[in-house]
Amino acid sequence: MPELPEVETTRLGIHPHLYQQIIKAITIRETRLRWPIDADIARLFKNKKITQISRRGKYLIISSDELNMMIHLGMSGSLRIVPSDKALSSLPEKHDHFDIVLNNGVILRYRDPRRFGALLYFYGDPQQHKLLASLGPEPLSDDFQLESFYKNSRGKKITIKQYIMDAHQVVGVGNIYANEALFLSGIRPGRAVGRVSYKSFSKLHQIIKAVLKNAIAKGGTTLKDFIAPSAQTNQNQAGYFQQELFVYDRAGKACKICDTPIKAKKISQRSSFYCPQCQQ
DNA sequence: AGTGCGGCCTGTCCGC
DNA sequence: TGCGGACAGGCCGCAC
Numbered sequence: 001m002p003e004l005p006e007v008e009t010t011r012l013g014i015h016p017h018l019y020q021q022i023i024k025a026i027t028i029r030e031t032r033l034r035w036p037i038d039a040d041i042a043r044l045f046k047n048k049k050i051t052q053i054s055r056r057g058k059y060l061i062i063s064s065d066e067l068n069m070m071i072h073l074g075m076s077g078s079l080r081i082v083p084s085d086k087a088l089s090s091l092p093e094k095h096d097h098f099d100i101v102l103n104n105g106v107i108l109r110y111r112d113p114r115r116f117g118a119l120l121y122f123y124g125d126p127q128q129h130k131l132l133a134s135l136g137p138e139p140l141s142d143d144f145q146l147e148s149f150y151k152n153s154r155g156k157k158i159t160i161k162q163y164i165m166d167a168h169q170v171v172g173v174g175n176i177y178a179n180e181a182l183f184l185s186g187i188r189p190g191r192a193v194g195r196v197s198y199k200s201f202s203k204l205h206q207i208i209k210a211v212l213k214n215a216i217a218k219g220g221t222t223l224k225d226f227i228a229p230s231a232q233t234n235q236n237q238a239g240y241f242q243q244e245l246f247v248y249d250r251a252g253k254a255c256k257i258c259d260t261p262i263k264a265k266k267i268s269q270r271s272s273f274y275c276p277q278c279q280q
Numbered sequence: 281a282g283t284g285c286g287g288c289c290t291g292t293c294c295g296c
Numbered sequence: 297t298g299c300g301g302a303c304a305g306g307c308c309g310c311a312c
Contacts, residue, residue, distance in 0.1 A: 032289095034288070034289095072307090074289090075289095075305040075306055113291065114304095115289055115290080116306060117306095167307080174305085175304090176305095269284090271304075
């Protein structure tokens with residue numbers, strides 16, 4: 001499941017192959033993603049030069065001046081580069097729903113078995129787009145400020161875990177990183193956010209940044225996967241701090257810090273894990 | 281306005 | 297062995 005670090009790693013991985021290239025064609029094989037892919041997208045982008053490859057939250061934005069396409073990987077989506085010398089021999093597989101073919105023969109290929117992802121297009125400033133306009137700050141930018149992160153939580157009845165996963169507060173914290181960040185901060189996921197102290201918020205604020213930063217740094221070492229078709233199967237795992245998971249999916253197993261069995265609990269339909277000893 | 285949750289999907293795992 | 301069912305996940309958009 002791609003979280004922000006995976007999406008950023010993807011952006012960095014595809015950028016050198018796409019930047020300033022001309023789109024020759026967009027081939028759509030399956031339109032049924034989260035929203036149906038509008039067939040106009042192929043016509044609109046034909047012969048357009050890619051001038052920017054950016055990211056907002058978990059949305060990737062590929063732009064040609066005022067025209068943008070937005071790609072979301074959902075939970076099982078991935079993008080990879082098919083180099084020009086492999087373009088003919090590398091046939092799309094079952095869940096490869098669309099290709100963006102560049103003039104130099106390179107193909108950007110989108111795969112998404114569960115089809116929770118999206119491909120949309122729009123004109124103008126991405127920040128004005130409905131899906132992006134109300135997003136909270138980027139966790140690794142200066143816009144992510146402890147003061148407002150704390151203040152917005154006062155009076156809210158939801159849990160701290162729901163709060164940090166709410167993209168209106170801060171983008172990019174998915175279920176795995178939410179669990180891990182709360183563990184590292186010593187806060188139980190089920191606590192009412194309105195009652196979590198400033199001091200705890202201060203720690204959490206730092207930890208969220210550190211965890212995401214670390215994951216992106218790790219992802220950087222796996223960039224080669226974007227041009228290694230054989231690595232495709234495991235691409236979603238590449239870049240995770242998987243060997244460092246303290247609580248996620250470790251129900252019943254010993255806490256790596258204190259040996260207490262990790263507990264599992266559903267919080268608003270999402271699996272949550274915590275150490276009853278380390279987290280209060 | 282704040283909160284809760286249904287729904288979209290398929291690969292994987294479990295139990296029969 | 298094969299098969300059905302539960303589950304996982306992001307996140308919009310509706311209902312309260």
